[in-house]
Amino acid sequence: MFFRSFFDEKLAHMSYLIGCQKTGEAIIVDPGRNLTPYFEVAKKEGFTISAVTETHIHADYASGAKELAELFNVHLYLSDEGDKDWKYEFAKDVGATLVKEGDEFSIGGVHLKVMHTPGHTPESISILLTDKGGGAREPMGVFTGDFLFVGDVGRPDLLEKSAGSAGTAKVGAKDMFASLQKARNLSDDLQIWPAHGAGSACGKSLGAVPVSTIGYERKHNWAFQITDEDEFVDELLSSQPEPPTYFGVMKKLNKKGAEQKPGNMPRRLQSLSDLKEMIDDHVYVLDTRKSPLFAYGHIKEAVNISIEKSFTNWAGWLVPYDKDLIVVVEEEKLDEVITALQSIGLDRTIAFIDQKTIEQDVTLPMYKQVDVHEAYQTVRSSEAALIDVRNDDEWTNGHAPEAIHAFLGHIEDHLEDLPKDQPLYVLCGSGVRSAIAVSVLQKHGFDRVVNVKGGFTAWVGADLPVTKDES
Amino acid sequence: MFFRSFFDEKLAHMSYLIGCQKTGEAIIVDPGRNLTPYFEVAKKEGFTISAVTETHIHADYASGAKELAELFNVHLYLSDEGDKDWKYEFAKDVGATLVKEGDEFSIGGVHLKVMHTPGHTPESISILLTDKGGGAREPMGVFTGDFLFVGDVGRPDLLEKSAGSAGTAKVGAKDMFASLQKARNLSDDLQIWPAHGAGSACGKSLGAVPVSTIGYERKHNWAFQITDEDEFVDELLSSQPEPPTYFGVMKKLNKKGAEQKPGNMPRRLQSLSDLKEMIDDHVYVLDTRKSPLFAYGHIKEAVNISIEKSFTNWAGWLVPYDKDLIVVVEEEKLDEVITALQSIGLDRTIAFIDQKTIEQDVTLPMYKQVDVHEAYQTVRSSEAALIDVRNDDEWTNGHAPEAIHAFLGHIEDHLEDLPKDQPLYVLCGSGVRSAIAVSVLQKHGFDRVVNVKGGFTAWVGADLPVTKDES
Amino acid sequence: MFFRSFFDEKLAHMSYLIGCQKTGEAIIVDPGRNLTPYFEVAKKEGFTISAVTETHIHADYASGAKELAELFNVHLYLSDEGDKDWKYEFAKDVGATLVKEGDEFSIGGVHLKVMHTPGHTPESISILLTDKGGGAREPMGVFTGDFLFVGDVGRPDLLEKSAGSAGTAKVGAKDMFASLQKARNLSDDLQIWPAHGAGSACGKSLGAVPVSTIGYERKHNWAFQITDEDEFVDELLSSQPEPPTYFGVMKKLNKKGAEQKPGNMPRRLQSLSDLKEMIDDHVYVLDTRKSPLFAYGHIKEAVNISIEKSFTNWAGWLVPYDKDLIVVVEEEKLDEVITALQSIGLDRTIAFIDQKTIEQDVTLPMYKQVDVHEAYQTVRSSEAALIDVRNDDEWTNGHAPEAIHAFLGHIEDHLEDLPKDQPLYVLCGSGVRSAIAVSVLQKHGFDRVVNVKGGFTAWVGADLPVTKDES
Amino acid sequence: MFFRSFFDEKLAHMSYLIGCQKTGEAIIVDPGRNLTPYFEVAKKEGFTISAVTETHIHADYASGAKELAELFNVHLYLSDEGDKDWKYEFAKDVGATLVKEGDEFSIGGVHLKVMHTPGHTPESISILLTDKGGGAREPMGVFTGDFLFVGDVGRPDLLEKSAGSAGTAKVGAKDMFASLQKARNLSDDLQIWPAHGAGSACGKSLGAVPVSTIGYERKHNWAFQITDEDEFVDELLSSQPEPPTYFGVMKKLNKKGAEQKPGNMPRRLQSLSDLKEMIDDHVYVLDTRKSPLFAYGHIKEAVNISIEKSFTNWAGWLVPYDKDLIVVVEEEKLDEVITALQSIGLDRTIAFIDQKTIEQDVTLPMYKQVDVHEAYQTVRSSEAALIDVRNDDEWTNGHAPEAIHAFLGHIEDHLEDLPKDQPLYVLCGSGVRSAIAVSVLQKHGFDRVVNVKGGFTAWVGADLPVTKDES
Secondary structure, eight states: OEEEEEEETTTTEEEEEEEETTTTEEEEESOBSOOHHHHHHHHHHTOEEEEEEOSSOOSSSOBSHHHHHHHHOOEEEEEOOSOGGGOOTTTTTTTOEEEOTTOEEEETTEEEEEEEOOSSSTTOEEEEEEEGGGTOSSOOEEEEETTEETTEEOOSOHHHHHTOOTTHHHHHHHHHHHHHHHHHTSOTTOEEEESBOTTOTTSSSOOBOSOEEHHHHHHHOHHHHOOOHHHHHHHHHTTOOOOOTHHHHHHHHHHHOOOOOOOSOOEEOOSHHHHHHHOSTTEEEEEOSOHHHHHHSOOTTOEEOOSSTTHHHHHHHHSOTTSEEEEEEOGGGHHHHHHHHHTTTOOOEEEEEEHHHHHTOTTSOOOEEEOHHHHHHHHHTTSSEEEEOSOHHHHHTOBOTTOEEOOGGGGGGSGGGSOSSSOEEEEOSSSHHHHHHHHHHHHTTOOSEEEETTHHHHHHHTTOOOBOOOO | OEEEEEEETTTTEEEEEEEETTTTEEEEESOBSOOHHHHHHHHHHTOEEEEEEOSSOOSSSOBSHHHHHHHHOOEEEEEOOSOGGGOOTTTTTTTOEEEOTTOEEEETTEEEEEEEOOSSSTTOEEEEEEEGGGTOSSOOEEEEETTEETTEEOOSOHHHHHTOOTTHHHHHHHHHHHHHHHHHTSOTTOEEEESBOTTOTTSSSOOBOSOEEHHHHHHHOHHHHOOOHHHHHHHHHTTOOOOOTHHHHHHHHHHHOOOOOOOSOOEEOOSHHHHHHHOSTTEEEEEOSOHHHHHHSOOTTOEEOOSSTTHHHHHHHHSOTTSEEEEEEOGGGHHHHHHHHHTTTOOOEEEEEEHHHHHTOTTSOOOEEEOHHHHHHHHHTTSSEEEEOSOHHHHHTOBOTTOEEOOGGGGGGOGGGSOSSSOEEEEOSSSHHHHHHHHHHHHTTOOOEEEETTHHHHHHHTTOOOBOOOO | OEEEEEEETTTTEEEEEEEETTTTEEEEESOBSOOHHHHHHHHHHTOEEEEEEOSSOOSSSOBSHHHHHHHHOOEEEEEOOSOGGGOOTTTTTTTOEEEOTTOEEEETTEEEEEEEOOSSSTTOEEEEEEEGGGTOSSOOEEEEETSEETTEEOOSOHHHHHTOOTTHHHHHHHHHHHHHHHHHTSOTTOEEEESBOTTOTTSSSOOBOSOEEHHHHHHHOHHHHOOOHHHHHHHHHTTOOOOOTHHHHHHHHHHHOOOOOOOSOOEEOOSHHHHHHHOSTTEEEEEOSOHHHHHHSOOTTOEEOOSSTTHHHHHHHHSOTTSEEEEEEOGGGHHHHHHHHHHTTOOOEEEEEEHHHHHTOTTSOOOEEEOHHHHHHHHHTTSSEEEEOSOHHHHHTOBOTTOEEOOGGGGGGSGGGSOSSSOEEEEOSSSHHHHHHHHHHHHTTOOOEEEETTHHHHHHHTTOOOBOOOO | OEEEEEEETTTTEEEEEEEETTTTEEEEESOBSOOHHHHHHHHHHTOEEEEEEOSSOOSSSOBSHHHHHHHHOOEEEEEOOSOGGGOOTTTTTTTOEEEOTTOEEEETTEEEEEEEOOSSSTTOEEEEEEEGGGTOSSOOEEEEETSEETTEEOOSOHHHHHTOOTTHHHHHHHHHHHHHHHHHTSOTTOEEEESBOTTOTTSSSOOBOSOEEHHHHHHHOHHHHOOOHHHHHHHHHTTOOOOOTHHHHHHHHHHHOOOOOOOSOOEEOOSHHHHHHHOSTTEEEEEOSOHHHHHHSOOTTOEEOOSSTTHHHHHHHHSOTTSEEEEEEOGGGHHHHHHHHHHTTOOOEEEEEEHHHHHTOTTSOOOEEEOHHHHHHHHHTTSSEEEEOSOHHHHHTOBOTTOEEOOGGGGGGOGGGSOSSSOEEEEOSSSHHHHHHHHHHHHTTOOOEEEETTHHHHHHHTTOOOBOOOO
């Protein structure tokens, strides 16, 4: 048996390719939409990808399952658990096999068995793997999807929050409790292969360790330590981070099946005036440069999300799905940007402009950047308002006394609450999110916006005043 | 003024970008279809490409002019010389300016003036450039297209041969003589910027020097040495290399205007069986690996043209325009292959398979490769026929006594003339073309085909017998 | 805690970087000599590599430990187990901490505890990891080095065979048995992180699965199934593959500590004559091209080991440590070749020549390649000898009746046993090793050597006669 | 004949490779120190570089001639003109042929003839090329080095200014006049192939056109228009840009012969503290990031010269030759940085740190950037001093009324003249040089330094007050 895991850093998403050397077949578990990494490994190792399975209908990234079925003749094994709201609508079209608790299937000598583990979502399954080709009689591990993570369990509240399915969170939490009791009986030595690692919004305290075991999690995972259902439900539902708004979109997309992603390149814009001509209400300009470069000169209409680790997260929060996108980008990174956008279903990138072209215009407007000392002095003397764009949890755990709280993810819904008559000094955790927020505010007409370098981390490090407060 | 030349090695095609620093505008002369190099330079130097001109309707590559006009709002200046058979059909649709002898136009301080120089084709123009922005009063050079090359002049016979326009060659040769007398009066110091360098089929003895001058060519170019028109016509029409068959297709394409080239990537094939399933009469398999790799294992239906210098030439000769293409390729070179194919209008690449996948099958058939000594012995003893696939000129200048002549470019038209009852040992100049020929012959059912390494070069180097003969 | 594994495919070597996010420190376990991958991850995740530990003195690759200590101020934790023959000689020079059974040390919140697990070698230790920073009370896993693999245990016979330490194998096998009984008592849920994956010569049946658990191995690993010591020793020592001869060199090198690897690039050779001029007894020419390219034209003195998966293995077998190396290489792969050579201590690459330069000479000699059918016919009719270069195990399990056995790894020791008066047709498993063997034989003056494509795999697939025999 | 020109953009340096296809030999004219481009072309075209010639001892870049001779057995042809101060000291050691006016030599069919053309320097020669292999009787062009450029002539004052050779400028100017009269007699159609293009400090108005002709220059080049020697001398010596101080160093280096450049990579620094530990008086820290990134967070000791077009120029002005260098760099660009530094003989790069590591520290100090409006207001209200770091010419042509002039190239010599008691707002032409100046000032203890975005270009564009003044 051949086993390889894949980690998409921007999505904190883990997926797996398991191959049988005897038959040359391989199966992917929970494929992302960027299929290249799977094909590269398959090619190198001499496998044909013949099957795909998913642990559930994902809400945080666009799945590549339908494309694999339609374009590459790959057979799908999809969950048939959950009620009618939780069915893959495209399953029949692609001839997928629907699986339920206890069902078994094989790819060469790789044997898989389904276990229903609802909680994160009703149709969630876990999949036990046994290396029969290697002579094994018992399973080696289990693909747990968003049920069981290293150090955490999945969130049952994603859809209630992001898709507005009232009341589902509590039901999910109870399901989760039951699924955990079921998992408790699995063998200690079983490996746990989850769908997410550290950095995902699908759990609240995911570890930066890729693999764990049933025995280890039973001893250390907080979720296994609570034996009272009510206590567990309370704990699970408390202080989960806000799920990104795009999760609702993804869930619908993956239910319907993400279409084959567009393979063509966006059009190159030769000059700033080409770009400015295109700007209207149907177009969204996304500037993916590092924030100090954006700060030094940019067009007012652009939102600045740098193509770094948390790019897809903030693109998912802020970029609309119903507009055409124009990206400002270092041309060498165009592929990376497009792939990252497509990984969450943002397929409408129609044009790009290279950062060099932007930089050649020395008259483009700047925004100011200050350190925490200058921010503190200015705010203290009431010459500016301090806007804290961190999330509720971070805010509650401590913030600057004068700060106004406006979480970045929802900032566009609360623009009217922000002071119009004075400069806005924007602060986050370390300076990443505040830079995004500054661009959003500028776009909406706030023209005296300042980024506070180093964020709350630097604020605390500089011993500036901090208060605790309810959000 | 900014001046940059571009050399597409596979096409031996030269094009030019000239910019005016004062206005930031630039013009391209004779753009190829791959626009990236022009945009890269324009971006780096801070120019917007605002205009394009062409010296004539090209026959050896697909022009990017129409795409520039339609997609990038670039203004075209196109020849209005020649009769109704030689008009750009799309000129009106894109609002092009039609130009004739004596017409002038400017891009910023770059001033251009048209000179009608028929011969290669009736509508051919040359374009004199004067750096008015730099204070010049007289021209610096002239874009001569396929009229005047470094050391040669254009061929008047391309279309008669490749597109079957009977009788046009002689008319063209006379036009060429007249155009030369016109050029004779230009200033000695004028630079000559032609559309082709060494390696092009558009002239017979092109130099590997990119630039020349009127004065130098007047002294050294053979065409200026002949003052009698009839003698010139005879000389010009004698022993021109055979023009590739695709020249006729290109001429039609460029008259109509090459459409925007498809931007999407071809589909990846996972396995040899995926490839074999797709093979039918509507599909053409092109294997772009080096010939020894192909020789070691390949599918019978594939033709092997290695992605090296002469790739587009032989692809133009052999690959049909009315079939879908599947390419066997080292994945790192996929872009290069697609771009090269598109540069001559072969836009129908629908799928690719990586060479690694081919190599993993150890049972694929081989073909034999021998050195000239073994080839000589075998042919001598009548155990095999020797097929020489070089062109008429090379053949006439000397060949192996036992050889049968079958020029690679037309080999598919003469398959029935080749011996069926004995192995075919295939020879060319150095081994490149014979490797292509072997693959073509195998595809057509000849199953005992052998490549002679080193070709006629090695044959002569080994002092093997040579005879001279009429083709 | 942050956990990342690294797999060097050419060495089948696994190493690990574990970081503590709180202190920003990281430790590497069993570093290879190519440090770039570790630094890249550390940089991306914001760690400083402050410590290194090793499970034992490695014999199959050059360790980067000493370089890390000397050049990057990294603190080493090295085994102090085993007798005086098994001590790190450079430990004191770099201020390393020597550790023994039961010793504990921490890097930030990452806690490590030493367990002596001899068998593979006397000083071998395993290292238990506890994520104290993450609040864990019990270990999460154990770095087992070459003690316990996924599906196998380490070889106790490497040094007896490769370094000629008579009698050590049996002692080691007994130690291994004892260490296994010790491991048997570890918790089922502990992850096993070995130093090798599939493809390594350090064990005989390593799985292509990167991680396992104590519980799983106890159930499935053959070594845990045998409870009788003698039976275990017999089984362990039987039919181990031949260890490469370079293992002895590596062991000495790592004991002394591999010096900082040379950072300079080898000199470029402009032409074949430059290369030929340099050839003498002190120089070894290694051609790293794919074998069909080598077959088509090469210099007689070169040995051809293609830069693919098993490159370092065969380079270790065949390339001398006391000669300067000149490599024939595709220039894009020069770094890869140099890094691979340095990974096993071959540091003397003084020059390279690009494959293009080789290919331009059409008169270079070829060697023939035939398929199994032609090989069978020729050998059958006694016109050639068939040389099988596979290892003893493969030979014993079946071979062609007429074949002569000469294992590639030792072929240079048995040249006088090979027939001189007839062509040699060389066969291996699939065609990779036979291509190497052909080049070795040519180098030593055998001038009628032929590679049999597809090897024994194709032979069997073609239903050609097979016999079983003692080697 | 094969002819290829090379343009090193950072040095604005042109060099040439000319090959003879018949013999496979090639010669390089005026090679830079980065030999890779020459070898790449030679390899591709099948040439062996067998000879090198130089037009003079270069002062603006380190020559690769000696390395070619010593390491690649290339034969040198070097000028023997000029007095004893202008001799190549290494000529004898490498067996170079010394050439004088009228000397001729050939590489295959490529024939070269020496013409003494002093002025830029006493030993300067021009070299006429005749394509004898191609049947030419008369020269095709002339390599003019720094004698005759496209639109300009070389500077006779470089050494007087940069190396302090008093009185040499006027002598050189007269020589230049004489050399021009000599060139006047060359044939109009001769191509001119100079050693520099636009952007070089070796002439004052070099064109961005790579090639010209004798006839064209005679008509348009200002130097040919003046027929009175005194008038010419006055004009030539007036308002030449300040030559970089490193020109003196280069001249000495090339006379002695630049040693083979170090091939090893600098050491990687893992963390900021590693970097800080190394800082002392013998070390110089060069931060090559874009200036807005540097502005956002940097170490105080670093000077910021971004790795863009004018990098080598400013590195030559500011970086000392007698210190070890540590570079802050985007790792992908490390090779580019090292190559650029080595191209002007800065060989002592001992370590690097990746920009990611710098960026991870959110507490590093910033400097402010403001637009011209804010700069104007602040300076107007006397809250800050405005420092203009442009050169004398630019200053004289117009500057802000309140500005203090301090040319960047000499700013470190005039630190005591700058105001200490108020913030310094630094302005240049477009913002590139002011960013460098800000870093230099910060390094020397000025802690309230501000970069004015867009420079004088934006100042004028914003209609802010301008005055003219003597420098």
